[in-house]
Amino acid sequence: MRDFRFSFNIFGFDSRDALLDRCRHGESAGYDTVFAADHLGAPAPFPLLVAVAGATGLRVGTLVLNAPFWNAALLAREIATTDILTDGKLEVGLGAGHMKWEFDAARIEWKPFGGRVEQLSEMVDGLRTSFTMDFDELPEGRTVPRPLQRRGFGGSGPPLIIGGTGDRVLRIAAAHADIVGVAGTFQIPGRPPGTFRLATADEVAERIRFVRNHAGARAKDIEWHLLVQLVVETDDRRAAANEIADRLGGTMSVADVLGTPYVLVGTVEEMTEQLRSHRERFGFSYVTVHEPYLEVFAPVIRRLREQS
Template sequence: MREFRFSSNVFSVPSGDTFVQRCRLAERLGYDTMFAADHLGAPAPFPVLVAAAAATERLRVGTLVLNVPFWNPALLAREIATTDLLTGGRLEVGLGAGHMRWEFDAAGLPFAPFGVRARQLDRMIGELGRWFRTDDTKPLPGGAPPLPVQKRGFGGYGPPLIVGGTGDRILRIAAAHADIVSVAGAYQVKGAEPGTFRLASATETDERVAFARAHAGPRAERIEWHALIQRVVETGDRHAAAQQVSVDTGGAMTAEQALESPFLLFGTVEQMAAQLLRQRDRYGFTYLTVHDPYLEAFAPVIAALRP
């Protein structure tokens, strides 16, 4: 059975010193990776990752996830390779198709139909692999482009690749190419503005994991399976915490569904650790991310799960 890895994500960078201290705290608490997102309302991901690695000794860094339609393949390859070099080979690259329409509107970019964005993601993976291959790298007028330190993802020519989602098209791409598959815990609410989500149920997650595993075939056992935990509440009353989720979602999720969700953690440290062990057996989730506000609340659970 694969051992757990634990990670958190960057919500903001109030100042350089504050961010450095936050990264060092994460490392002391036992986290393995610090992730940055790729949203217009958040800091630019690659400078954040270089700073996080420079501030720590062993913390890996990664994108969860890059908004592929924002990027040109050649320019993104340069960013990834340079960041992998500057972090000493500690980079993990998460790629996604984008889902927040307002970001495209604000950036003056077309918001293509989902199928088009999914194809852009698939093409981007192949293009990055070609840029990372030494035998395909032609000298340019300004010199040879940088190459990643790691040779694990992208067909063995770059950093580990993370792809995650909920729908069939993205999970097929993830199953075919990713070293780390993130089975997303969110579904687009039908008829609502793009980017309006509800949490997946335990049963839906069972089906999505089975779908991805089936399409991965023999690769499934080599894949690291990832989940993003949306809420961590240490409490002696799990039902009350779950009921609050039901209230917060306007009844879109019942308390019973919240208690069963693999993307929500409620209870004592021992109960939360036991839940994650059950979910490892049920879904295969061993790479877990919590949002930055839960960095310290989740730390005792990490300690409880470390061998």
């Protein structure tokens, strides 16, 4: 069974000092990694990650890059340069994109889901090729940046994270990813793209079985990633779960809220036990919380470290 790793993502910042203070605080609280997303309205991921890695001991990563936003050769340059400048601390998360308004605002074609999944698959292959490609026509004195790490992309680049819930994305994850996240969100039928509900525990278990079956011999080497959507510290789990179920608009029962790995609710001891249970049942050992929960989740990290 893998040891736990803990991470948080950055939603935004007002200044360099504010960003670095936040990340130093996260490091002192026991977090291992800081992630940046790839959304319009959020900071550009790669400069953020270079700044954080230069000022802390944290690993850094993307959670996740929207594959349709990028060209493989240019993204390979960004990844390789960032891996070098962070001394090999980079983890690369890739996704198919799910917010149509971002594509519209950037004037990037919004393809049906199958088309975006194909773009994701092509990106994985394209990055692997770009990391090993020789350029015969470089001007004298120029060199191609290569990633320092040789853990992902067939041994040519940084560790690769792929997450999702659908069969097509999870097949790609099973075939290629070093770290697999079962995203835990399902598009609500008949609602605008990006309108999700959370997965139940049984749905998560089924999705993990799906990945393991398709990964074959690779399954034993996969690190399983959990993105927690909500952290609520309370002495009354059931009352809090009732409130959460109401806020979720009836898409989950109280029992579902208490069982899903994407909601942590209870005392520090109860949340600690939830994560231990989720690691035992699902394999989740790499746990990310959203930045607003950095503080409330920190005592859970300390308790798990004390018990390990």
